[in-house]
Amino acid sequence: MKPLRDGEPREIGPYRLLAELGEGGMGRVLLATASDGKLAALKVMRPHLLHDDRFRFRFRREVITSREVAASRWTATVVASDEHAPEPWLASEFFHGPTLAEAIAASGPLDEPAARRLMHGLASALAEIHSHGVVHRDLKPSNVILTEDGVRLIDFGIARVPGGSGDTTITETGALIGAPAHMSPEQITKRPVGPPTDLFSLGTTVINAATGANPFEAEALFDIMNKVVSGTTELDALPEGLRSLVAPCMTKDPGERITAAELLTRIGEPLAGPWPPGVTALDEMQRVEVASMARRHGWETRVQPDRTVLMYGPGIVHAAEAPGGPAYQYASGPAAPAFQYPGGPSAPNGPGSPHPNPGGPAFQYPAGMPGPVPLRPKQDRTVLYGIVAVIAVVALASLLFLIDRPEDDDPATIADGSTTSDSDGTDPGAGGEDDTEPVEATTDPVADAAVGDCFYDYGDADEADLEAATCGDGTFTVVDIYYDTTDLSMCDGTDDLTTSVSDSASRTVLCLSYQHSYGDAYHAEVGECVFGPDDDVSPWYQIECQTGAFEVLERLTGQSDMDACTDSTYYNHGFEFTTDQSYLDVVLCLQFIYPDDAGYAELDDCMYMDGDPAAGAYYWFSDCDSANVYVTGRTDEYEAGGFCGDDGWTTWSSPDFAVHTYTVCWRYL
Template sequence: MQPLAPGDPRAIGGYRLLARLGEGGMGQVYLARSERGRTVAVKTIQPALARESDFRARFAREVATARLVGGEWTAPVLDADTEGPAPWVATGYIAGPTLHQVVAEDHGPLPERSLAFLSFGLVQALRDIHRTGLVHRDLKPANVMITIDGPRVIDFGIARALDGGTSGGLTRTGAVIGSPGFMSPEQIRGLRLTPASDVFSLGTVLAYAATGRLPFGTGDSGGHALMFRIVEEEPDLDGVPGALRELISDCLAKAPEDRPDIAALLERTGADVPEGPWLPAEVLAQLGRHAVALLDSEDPAAGGGPPPTVPGPATPPPAMPGTAVPTLVPGAPVHPPTYLEAPPVHIRPPTTYGAVWPQPGPPAPAEPTPEPRRLSGAANLLTALFAALAVVAAIAAMLHLQLLGDLDEWQVDTPYFGDLDDNEAAESRKTTLDAFEVVWGSVQLAIVAVWLYWFWQVRRNAEAFAPGRIRYRRSRALLFWLIPVANLVLPKQIADDIWRASHSAPHPRTALVTLWWALSLGYLLFTAFVSADRWHEADTYASARTRATLGTVEQVWCLLAVLTAVLFVRRLTAMQHARITARGPA
């Protein structure tokens, strides 16, 4: 905190200013108290921005949306004036230093215990921000306050509503908004931002807290070089504790879709939250000194002459709205704090400039998720059908191998392939293989029916385990399994979603999913484009041998795909049953 400068106002909108807290890209931030004694942070807007009607309308909309964030991990928006000549917003004051001050000046990198609690608190804050439709866009150590109870995220000054345009991290003039060392690759490129951008910034903040340095280096060699490293190079995570390294690495993935979502981060960080004090003793002592400094700011030194004030609720606005310099009213009284209950919060909606933006309502209630069910019966039936198909495939493979030997013998007795129509042994072999094809097709049809039922249910369970993390609706996901072309991409993604949602550990190994998908897809493509022709429909013995060989390969491939499918079904079913058991009764 710094004393008020001679030119600073002494009151803004009914809040008595006590000290300067800092200055950002949008304006000055002051420590203040309400008439009833609540300590707040008041942020004013630069005159140049205040003259822009587009900015005012956007600012008003974002303030109204930020009001809905709430929660114990952020600074609540208490009051605002978006219509006056000098717009401002008041938020709850967080009594504590910033994470940047703790790491860079007072203590250094935080211990692993503190990092675990810090990561949990920041993820909780992002959850509260994102579920109201906001992307913070400037998550950095200077915007993370450290308190005894945990971290608090502040400064939604450059946050943007998710539906507020597609310009991403660019201003109207093309300047990138954000802090270079903590920006995401898509923010640097000026693309549309999603909550995944804040997840990238989260990874950078945690890496800084763990090591005291930025994972992509500093901007000493130029801001453009730093932004290039963020977009193109891998982060330097040396010194990050092992328990946190993998989480930070996942958050710093270049592609937004490769980063974990908030639900996954909540699951990964919530398991290791330490009990008791989360900060080192030196930082706790610093918080005590900060509280003393806050008490010392009760009576700031008054400048010469009567204290100025900025028009607020009790002062009518000047005759010319939009002027850059606030009108000062001499002799405005300054009331001492009475330390009563703070007044109800309110937001003044914009009506003077531009269109009246609709005020967002409370977040829509989440759709109820179904209770998970055990699927032993469907899994056992599907396993039995797969086992039957494996037996059929193994016998068919042996029959094709025998056919290769028979073709060599038949060629000696009947050089012309067309004469095999009168060969009883060839006709018997043809009848046997055709019968196996019928059995094979019937078992596959039964597998498809049971497989779809089992898949529908495991997809339902996965949504119950991790609501909102599954990318495809059940009906749409089920349809994709029936479209062969979609198997090239989508079912693998769906299977990954279900697998990860069903696994209780934070980092499930998906090698089995990939192996099953690769073998099944390869088998599908092989049967569709390579081995579709039958051996007895060939024109020559050489062609018949080729088709019989392909038939053998097809059956062996089918056998391998079936075995991995059985492992996939059993493993995924067991994972879901384990989670159901861990959840206990509903």
């Protein structure tokens, strides 16, 4: 808990601000009190995100999702919000207690009874939110509060309703969508996400809590990704009683994972009792901090029966003194000046020393890991297939009947309506010897295709020449089919579409996706993110946008020259996909995602420095009127403080791409 910054407002909406509880990728979390005295955790968006409609949408989705699961005793209820305000905010119930991450850092691993109690609480929370059709997608120690009566699951900022309209991916430069070492294999490989995803993260969180270490943590991006997707999760460090509970959560195949309800049955009721002394000490420390803060304002604090906290003044009337009335009536606290929430602190700080990457690179993608191509679900055409089959049988029977009629004096009729005769002019149906070679039936590769089939295309950009093939690099996979049409535009909007082919005879359109040997990054579109090894031979794959990944600025089809990318704003990397057909070549113009805007800063740029540079500040581009620093130099070296002389400086380095290392020098405006 930190004091509010100098010059910061003391009110937002109906809430009076008291202290800072923490901060994350989307915004800060502040301790606040409402007019009725109830304490709340107030989440406010970061100033530099306010111009972005996608982040506003994501914030609104968090409000809606949090309200959907508000009835659960395992989550913090959203009590108020204003997602349409100039500075959107969301207020949730405040509970005394440290996060699991704080507890592990301060007092080490939980003992077996506490870890079992934690697992029971998390499974109960997931069973509850899954029953509402919601998937949390970001279960990790920092999103779990250890309260006196159990656990509370918080932060539904990236929660989704699988398969619905809310399942739209929302990504943005620098945004960490999910904690890398707590993600599931399907999140990393961009397969469909559902309730099993949360169970994998539950298992990882319990291992972390019971051993003090995350089983997938590593320095390099590739190592984390490889461990999550294909590594063996070692459970030997867990207490024996927990291994059989954690193991079914950690299977790589989501279809084989245990459900939250099944896990609850296996856990049974955990032994009642307090958290370990270290957790209790953190809880008590927080209570003392909050109570001291209240007393400085002339208030007292009280924990209510539902474990939420309220502040009250001298005019409180207890329920016993007001029969039939509400449980409490509250006097107003000391008046506070009204402020509007600014872009950030205005008080300058002294020159800063280098700060490490806050949180480090998000996660690593293993070289050569197969990246699945997401296929659209095949439509149910059982009735159509039945009708087609009946028509085919009738047509075949009619054809055989016509061919096998020796008494018929008419020429034999074939499928296209023409007639045939022997080379000597005699009619094979009129008693002459029939020397006709039997015609082998041929299949139409388009008419007979199914979703998931693969083809080689020996044609070109203008005309296809398909041949059935085993799926693999260099083939085209059928990702969707449309019947009773020859309109190629039917495929528009199909995921990972490369080309479409129609067959006029069967009136069928195939939507095809090319499979490049360099991975599914080949299909990445503008705004999506990719990652791969720093070499020229290994595949690259699509991943969630996050620090250390690359955002696609431009996708240039039919191109194999990365010089075409030079006009892209913030372009600093490129990747090319070449083929034996130039129309299939693709160049991706990429932007490496840094922790903040300092990574893109150039000489004389004006920036807003958010935080204490000695403790780890963030730097965002700003107009010079509202900025507090400007850039005086830049070098591609790490921790090059000597380069900056007496100026402040910030530095960062990627363990995977040394070329994107920087030290940026700055001075106060």
